[in-house]
Amino acid sequence: MTDRTHPTTDSPVLDAAAEFDRQVRTLVALGYPALSGRTEEEFAELVAPLRAEAVAHAGDPGQEYDAAASGRVPFVLVVARELAPIERTMSLTTLHGGRLPGFVDRSFEPGALERFVATEEAAPPSPDGVHLLFDVERGDEFCGVVPGDAMATVAERGRTPLTIEEGVALLTQVPRILVKNKCFSLGGSRSGDRRVPAIWISQKAPKLGWCWEGNPHTWLGMASAGGRRA
Structure with a gap:
């Protein structure tokens, strides 16, 4: 059984099938089936078709990944907010080796989080609420870069x-991706104003907040992905 507080960490060598199975086990252990109104068996059936996609598109078998050092992850299984609300899923995250739950910052005024939706470029590919995100990068090179400029380069x-849901999914599956001075913005979700959501470390826990698109931060990069598949 996967520990609910400390999901199994990522393997340094890619075995796509085994990694997909690990990610499913992590979500089940954290209670995602109940959040989505499904039994564990029904949830497993929902995500099962994505396993073949993971194997086919995750990259070279045996390729090494070190999430903390490189900020790169081959793929992430994403569950949409329609199935698992962000306020709940964020509270299921922790830092690598930590125990304090992640949280949504109070700078999101009531109703604000719901207005941060996927941009046209970052729209999820699946109507059933689950998809795979491939070739994920934390975006360390964009630390200190104005978010608007970083998004243009991406x-x-x-x-x-990445969208908010994808950022939460990344942190859920690979807690070691979030480290001091190497946090990340989520420019794939916007609310029609200058705010850009981001996940960073606060009070020894992951925090979902936002920063202005014109304000650079030395500790905040721009997470991105090579593509999505459903």
């Missing part, structure tokens, strides 16, 4: 910024 490279 787009020029044919990549896509």
